[in-house]
Amino acid sequence: MRILWRLAATGLIVAGPAVLALALALTAGLWAGTTHAGCAPGVARIPDRLTATTADGVRVELDRRQLSHAATIVRTAAATEDVGRDGVLVALMAALTESRLRMLANTTAWPQSAGFPHDGDGADHDSLGLFQMRPLAGWGSVAQLMDPGYQAAAFFGGPDGPNHGSPPGLLDIPGWRDMPKGAAAQTVEVSAHPDRYAAYEPVAESILTALTEPTLSKDATPSNRDSSADGGSGLVFPLPEGSWRRTSGFGHRYHPKYHTWLLHAGTDYAAPAGTPVLALADGVVTDKSWNDRSGNLLVLDHQIDGQQVSTAYAHLLDGSLTVAEGDRVATGQQIAAVGTTGASTGPHLHFEVHPGGFYHPIDPEPWLAGHHLTHRQHAAPAACTPGDTP
Incomplete structure (x- = not known):
């Protein structure tokens, strides 16, 4: 998957609609707000x-x-x-x-x-x-x-x-x-x-x-999950409550970096650089890579409502990725932090949902609305709230 993503990012893949969707899947957000590099992470728990x-x-x-x-x-x-x-x-x-x-x-x-x-x-x-x-x-x-x-x-x-x-x-x-x-x-x-x-x-x-947010090793058993065994309820929104602002939705749009119309295969949420990025559900890290378009990228595979669902998290902050390919993660676990790497105009999380595997992106917003979501509390100070989105 990593090689395919790098080819997609450089425009070298020409294939059917499914692969084209993959090639265009991770595009930049439109938010051009201030980078709040001074925002520090908040404490989620204190281990023994x-x-x-x-x-x-x-x-x-x-x-x-x-x-x-x-x-x-x-x-x-x-x-x-x-x-x-x-x-x-x-x-x-x-x-x-x-x-x-x-x-x-x-x-x-x-x-x-x-x-x-x-x-x-x-x-x-x-x-x-x-x-x-x-x-x-x-x-x-x-x-x-x-x-x-x-x-x-x-x-x-x-x-x-x-x-x-x-x-x-x-x-x-x-x-x-x-x-x-x-x-x-x-x-x-x-x-x-x-x-x-x-x-x-x-x-x-x-x-x-x-x-x-403690990181689970490959052999660890998730212990802080909020959902049932099939992941059908209690999913966690990928950003802490109160930390983000929606800036761009799913669909074709004029890309601010590449100056052409491309499929925006996810939703963008502007948030201060360093804001924790959380795993939507229990799952396995299937891709941890970098390319010119998505910057730092993580892809997770989950079983939700008895179906395989892949989620993608892009433009992640350099040095913030806390998991490796093959690691098991728990619902709500911090996996990285918001950044502005790749083809991005400001700090934000680009988030995708792919039911059936990582070649079938859908609009994340109605899918999320159809599932019970837990919103983790945001611990950053008020000074770290992003400004208005143009």
């Missing part, structure tokens, strides 16, 4: 434990308390404009390196810190908390720095941060998005060991995936 491995092969085991602190960082990012997914990862890498995601008191330097909720006693100069921030460096008072939410807000900084740029948080660092994430963490932490942070990037990725 998580095991991950650093870039240099060290096994890291985290419990629910540590993951709860990670969730605080993610939630703080979601309420802070312009942090985005990359900023969350930088913060998680910093907190993992500095404290292993523990709120550390420091009774040697600050005896009063023992009077606040904490996960252990540190002894690094006068440092405190998740990010090992120092009151004497101006990060805040002992009481403030023993609050995980305050520490996360101070780390992100920005115009609404508690320190107003002094000391600078991540958003106060010019060009931080262009830096390697480990280097970006160092610009805030100013550590004597600047090379430590990079090793924790894969652990941070695992944490963020687990908090936003």
Whole structure:
């Protein structure tokens, strides 16, 4: 299927109507709104434990308390404009390196810190908390720095941060998005060991995936499904409630990139870049690929009402795809995030439905209207809502 898609994207397939429908299936949306790169993902759940491995092969085991602190960082990012997914990862890498995601008191330097909720006693100069921030460096008072939410807000900084740029948080660092994430963490932490942070990037990725929506392995059994065994009810709309705006429907239209009339074989939903993309139903990933037209693409096969149904999700954000070909996914599982890759004019999800297999696209909207859908809550801040569609 991947080779066929790439041929279709370059216009090299000339065949019957079914193949032509496949060749034209994924076309760009018409939304030209602003790209909200600063929208951070929201927390869907907090696992009891998580095991991950650093870039240099060290096994890291985290419990629910540590993951709860990670969730605080993610939630703080979601309420802070312009942090985005990359900023969350930088913060998680910093907190993992500095404290292993523990709120550390420091009774040697600050005896009063023992009077606040904490996960252990540190002894690094006068440092405190998740990010090992120092009151004497101006990060805040002992009481403030023993609050995980305050520490996360101070780390992100920005115009609404508690320190107003002094000391600078991540958003106060010019060009931080262009830096390697480990280097970006160092610009805030100013550590004597600047090379430590990079090793924790894969652990941070695992944490963020687990908090936003755990990924099932090929051998896992779906446990968070909302439907009956045949998938006939309780399907989940592919974007969180309140996060999207419909911008283009099914049918032939004048393509804004290719300047010709083509079949638009799905529906476009404009949403901020980074918005979670959810699996409609339990299924299997049958294609994970990229082409010039659809950008990053996922295709899932499901059994719904006793029939094979394929769904397609296109223009997905680079680096956001959390599944591989052959993986089993659960209803409502996050499989990627909204992007604007391929022939796209703005961040949106192009969504298709193919009853009987991936050569028979139909209008998704009446099909969706005929099924009971669950709408997952949208956790992004109001600042991430896309503007009006032209």
